[in-house]
Amino acid sequence: MHIIIAPNAFKGSLTAEEAADCIAEGIRQSQLDCSLSLIPVADGGDGTARLIAKKMNSKAIPVSVHDPLGRIVEATFGWAEDTKTAIIEISDASGIKLLKKEELNPLVANTRGAGELILAALEHGAQKILIGVGGTATVDGASGLLSALGAGFKNEQGGTIAKLPEGLVQLKSIDLSRLNKRLKQCEITVLCDVKNTLLGANGSAAVFGPQKGASANDVILLEKCLEQLNLVAEKTLNVSMASMIHGGAAGGVAAGLAAFLGADLVSGIKYFLDVVNFDETLQEVDIVITAEGSLDSQTLEGKGPYGVALRAKNKKVPVIGLSGQVSLRIDDQMRNYFDVLLPIGRSPCSIDEAIAHTKDDLIRTSCELGNLLALKMKNKV
Numbered sequence: 001m002h003i004i005i006a007p008n009a010f011k012g013s014l015t016a017e018e019a020a021d022c023i024a025e026g027i028r029q030s031q032l033d034c035s036l037s038l039i040p041v042a043d044g045g046d047g048t049a050r051l052i053a054k055k056m057n058s059k060a061i062p063v064s065v066h067d068p069l070g071r072i073v074e075a076t077f078g079w080a081e082d083t084k085t086a087i088i089e090i091s092d093a094s095g096i097k098l099l100k101k102e103e104l105n106p107l108v109a110n111t112r113g114a115g116e117l118i119l120a121a122l123e124h125g126a127q128k129i130l131i132g133v134g135g136t137a138t139v140d141g142a143s144g145l146l147s148a149l150g151a152g153f154k155n156e157q158g159g160t161i162a163k164l165p166e167g168l169v170q171l172k173s174i175d176l177s178r179l180n181k182r183l184k185q186c187e188i189t190v191l192c193d194v195k196n197t198l199l200g201a202n203g204s205a206a207v208f209g210p211q212k213g214a215s216a217n218d219v220i221l222l223e224k225c226l227e228q229l230n231l232v233a234e235k236t237l238n239v240s241m242a243s244m245i246h247g248g249a250a251g252g253v254a255a256g257l258a259a260f261l262g263a264d265l266v267s268g269i270k271y272f273l274d275v276v277n278f279d280e281t282l283q284e285v286d287i288v289i290t291a292e293g294s295l296d297s298q299t300l301e302g303k304g305p306y307g308v309a310l311r312a313k314n315k316k317v318p319v320i321g322l323s324g325q326v327s328l329r330i331d332d333q334m335r336n337y338f339d340v341l342l343p344i345g346r347s348p349c350s351i352d353e354a355i356a357h358t359k360d361d362l363i364r365t366s367c368e369l370g371n372l373l374a375l376k377m378k379n380k381v
Contacts, residue, residue: 001034001377003027004281004312007291008304009047010324013358016040016047016304019291022359023322026366032374037281041290043304044193044249044268045134046097049089052130053078055275058087061124065093065116068109068137073098075113077121085128086121090114090250091135094144096212099137104213106139106222107166111253115148122182129188131257132268133250137212139204139222140165141229141241142256150178151260168225174236176260183261190257191268195301196248198226198241198255204248212251226252233259246302269307278311287373288312291322291362295341300333309337322365324354342369 005027007019014022020038027036042048053060058078067073078087091097093113096104114136121129138144143153143164152175153161153168161167196202205214205222214222229252230241239259241247246265247255257263273279282288290305299306309319313336321338330341344365345354354361 001032001286001373002037002284003034004037004039004285004288006039006041006278006288006308007322008041008043009045010291010293010358010362011046013293013355014362016042016051018359019362022362023289023291023366026363027370029363029367030370030374032370032377034370039276039278039281041269041304041308042132042272043134043302043307044132044191045304046089046091046095046132048132048134048191048268048272049078049087049130052132052272052275053087056080056085056087058085061120063117063120065113067098067113068094068111069099069103070112073113075117077117079124083128084125085130086124086126088114088117088121088129088131090117090131090133090253093117094138095135096137097135104137106137106209106212106214106251107218108163109137109212110140110144110164111136111138111142112144112148114253115145118145119149119180122180122186126186129186130191131188131263132191133253134193134268136250136253138165138253139209139212139214139226139251141168141198141204141226141252142260143168143229145253146256146260149180149183151176152178165225166221168229169221171228171232174232176236188257188261188263189271190246190249190254190263190265191271192246192249192254192265193268193302193304194249195245197244198230198247198252199223202248204252207248208251267302267307269302269304273307273311278308279315282312282315282317285315285317287318287320289320289322289369293323294325295321295323295334295338296325296327297331297333300337306337313337320369322362322369324358324361
């Protein structure tokens with residue numbers, strides 16, 4: 001039996017590579033006689049750019065940038081000299097991982113540092129930029145990022161709005177005359193892990209704001225900020241940020257990059273699986289095991305396990321999903337892609353406890369899964 005192990009990261013506990021190692025360790029502890037191929041995956045979320053940079057054998061270029069709250073931190077971008085391509089992990093500069101829980105505040109957190117990373121890549125000679133946009137602490141519609149690249153967000157008096165994104169409620173015009181000229185010669189591709197649009201009940205503020213520390217009142221104000229940004233962008237560019245699929249990714253960063261910089265918004269998992277030639281690895285495979293922290297209806301909105309399962313199903317390869325959390329009732333849509341869904345938890349516990357024990361739980365569950373597959377193989381003989 002040959003098995004492909006292709007997990008996404010478990011947010012807050014394991015990288016995709018660590019998750020793959022845990023699943024492999026568990027199966028090797030089992031009675032199953034099999035060969036394994038480990039293909040950690042990413043879908044545009046935190047860790048995507050790092051995995052792609054590794055695949056492209058790129059060099060890490062260090063840059064001093066501002067974190068979401070304006071403090072100086074060290075970040076890097078990957079540099080592939082042969083194609084003049086910069087690979088940027090937006091969370092390295094603007095990530096929620098850079099803040100303590102009590103510091104989370106998407107009304108003041110912005111993506112200025114991500115813009116500084118892009119600026120550094122342009123100065124390095126980038127002709128192409130790949131951006132993984134997952135894991136930000138922000139809901140600023142890319143306003144901080146764009147300001148770092150030279151855009152000016154003006155109020156009714158013509159003064160520059162300094163407090164982004166909360167000051168966007170006062171936005172009346174956007175000055176693009178000082179936008180970095182190198183951007184015109186650079187192709188930007190944004191790898192997105194969600195299909196959410198910028199505004200509304202399924203938009204950046206409503207869905208992602210609470211995850212980044214926003215209260216109910218904060219969500220209302222953030223929505224107003226993004227609505228005003230979209231209104232002025234429509235007048236300035238004749239482009240609607242609100243209608244873009246994937247536009248809500250990273251708190252609206254995707255929509256901002258597309259509207260103001262002409263970036264292409266693409267499915268992160270589709271792009272990633274193409275880069276690693278995943279379809280080729282599905283030849284003569286018996287089972288694919290994928291995994292993520294949660295497998296539910298949101299998984300089908302473009303998350304890594306969905307992309308893996310879709311490719312496997314197209315090749316008629318069975319798919320097993322492992323997760324810290326699965327739906328109480330697994331609907332038909334999920335069954336179309338996952339033959340088996342298994343939670344890895346041992347007993348009732350808090351989310352913090354579950355995260356702390358993810359490694360051991362994933363190894364144990366994988367071992368038992370291997371034993372179950374071995375039993376099935378034995379009964380076949």
